[in-house]
Amino acid sequence: MASAEGAVARVTRASLNNLTLELQTDSELSQFNRMKKIDAIHRVQRYIVDRSATAGSCAFFRIVCNVMDGVLVSSIVTLLGGPLWAEILSGFLFALVVGVLSVLLRPRMSGSFKPLDAMMRHHRIVGVAVALTPFARIGSDAVNKRVAREAELSDDEELEKLQREQGRAVIDRLAESREVDPEVSEMLRNVLTLSETLTREIMVPRTDMICIEKGETLSAMLKLCSRSGFSRVPVIGDSVDDLIGVAYLKDAVRATAFNAQAISRPVESIVRDPLLVPESKPVDDLFHQMQKQRQHVAIVVDEYGGIAGLVTIEDTLEQIVGELEDEHDRTQHAEPVKVGDHKWKLPARTPIADLEEMFEIDMDEDDVDTVYGLLTKALGRVPIVGASAVTRGLKLTAVDSAGRRKKVSTILVEPAGLNDGSIPIEPSGDDEESDERAHESRKDGHKDKHKENNDR
Template sequence: MTTSLLLAVVGLVLLAWLASCAEAGLARITAYRAEEAVLNGRRGAALLTTVAADPVRYLNLALLLRVAAESAAAVLVAYTCLAYFDSTWQALAVAFAVMLLVSFVAVGVSPRTIGRQHPVNTTTAAAYVLVPLARVLGPLTQLLILLGNALTPGKGFRKGPFASEAELRAMVDLAERHQLIEDDERRMVHSVFELGDTMVREVMVPRTDLVSISREKTIRQSLTLALRSGFSRIPVTGESDDDIVGIVYLKDLAGRVHTSRTAESELVEAAMRPATFVPDTKNAGDLLREMQRDHSHVAVVIDEYGGTAGLITIEDILEEIVGEITDEYDRELPPVEELGEGRYRVTARLDLGDLGELFDITLHDEDVETVGGLLAKELGRVPIPGATVEAPLAEGPADQGLRALRLTAESQAGRRNKIITILVEPLLRPPADTGDPASEHGQDRPREHTPRAADHSATD
């Protein structure tokens, strides 16, 4: 009888060993590895693909088998020790020590090491048992998970907590601390996880920053706008800026003009392509896969009311993973460059307060905080190189005070071709308008000026 019990214990420990090995392999298997096994004609690749498609289901089953085998082995060892030793406490102590050693070494360390070193082999072997067994014991694991969630305070995990995203994130951080991966790689992996929780509206280019063209414009005008703005894909609008009817590509415009010079006078709608529309609540990761599948690089984002919320491209989504994408023309610029005669070249990000200090005034606006924002606000549209606007200033007590600041958009850079430098020139009031007796009492104090609404002319 004792021999039979020992053989049963060995069999249960072996089952627990295999289940633990399968757990470790399942945690490292991916759909890519499964597809690679299919392409290589590996035996059992079809079952491996089935497991990789729903790894959590089979991971829960492997966990159930391991726990059941360990528990049964512990009961049999305890029963054997009770029959062998006269003292109950002595028998339980020996049983505890034996199972502790077996669980840690034979079920914990050894199989997990093998599973991590050879995930494809172990998972393929386990698939022959787990796939048919899941049809029988699958409902049981789900029932046990529901029972565990019912006993857990708060909201539980529908598929169980055994393969959570938090554990994978912790593994990535641990790998970086042990110098197995670089810090940039760790951050990229975390970005991939975060992409699954990112909505399209969080990464899109908002409608206020879009450079668009009316469908009534000609191909020549569209080509000019594309070359001046630096964008290769431009939305085409219908009745209003909120009505996007298509997307025009620079290569399509150039192709038409190259084929026939008379095509320059055709309307841009003749060269535009249909636009793809997506809701602003769509998952960014799902959209990336759809754009890859449909060979689409740009999509129009609509809000809950059906209006245009913005535009999103594949590059916008990829930037959420790899960071800002720049080109060889990007360079670090000083925030302020003095050009003489009271003129300055400043970056678009320069704060309005810092700009005011250059001209000894207090510059403030309730709607914007940067020079680039002020330029766009006064212009009334997205600025492109050459766009000029006069930002009027409130009158102040000075003999020759400032009437306005002339802002001229200069260079652009980055994948989105944003304006990065702006030329700022002071415009003085005529001498007849600056005579103010009160100015004699405040020559040395900074004059407070605020931009005020006024008609202005702007050129693109």
């Protein structure tokens, strides 16, 4: 009874179905034995329909047997004419021996380790216990209704909640027993928490989204993808909330690989309709929707219809297996590195206080706390590798990215005007205009100097 009680909670329908298939395909088994074992499997399947009632029946008979052990031995001593003290002592000693054997043999643990074998071996006596204890099913239903009434949940919600709690308890026991790899048990825990995690908790917020305007060319998009490391970029109109769609790097490459003139086509020509999801959507539902619709990226919208952020299918998988990185992802440097006279490579999260100490200046910035925030504020947009800006007499240049989200990880800081050419900077559209203005200024300066020399 103890072995069956431990096994009924752990035997699964899938294991019973697999055993049925094995028996049906076993050529060495006679037809009579095959049908006999299949009939036993069908009995076990009926027992696990209501696991709580079946376990209650087994527990009832186990308790009755434990009580009757001492009673029967005391009765035998009475029939042999023993005194009262001998009856009591014999019953107590026999019950004590049974208890010690139960602790040493651990039949309930054997049923937990091999639940299918235990249920197949004891299915007849389990059937007798279930048939003789119809009140076990009534008690199980009463407990479930009482718990559901106290929690104010429907039957389906309560059943799902109980199953989730039981699953967590099983995983915790497996992790504590050290019979399962800790990483595997951690992934199982993460799977159970997917339904409680909302999309807003794993999305990339709109302030960190890399977007491209609909009027940009495919050439500009290829450069943006190369510099940012992303292969899917939202296409916007006047603002982030004016979403046109999502442009894919594969589509841009396919359009320009065999047609050089297509490089000047607008990015709007390859845009795809976006998948829109609410920020309150559970992560497990989000994963199944993206899997079903074959979408690897979705745009997250808030309750007012505005763009709240962006989420990818990798973000949902990371909730289960942890951080995902490929061979192009780099790790973020933890310490500042001096690369020249008055030139430092700083981690993006370096506090501004450290920057002030290095260059002996007073930044007086209240709304940003890190070097990355300072660069973002100076640019007015999310920085990518190669972006640079001058603020407070310092030139900040994003020179490296790290992680799957390709966030800027290293920033080169130097006094404004100091650039020995050791760090190549790929200009963006705004940088190209500033370079052209600087080039025109240098040309005008050369002309003035040449005219001055001729006058002399």
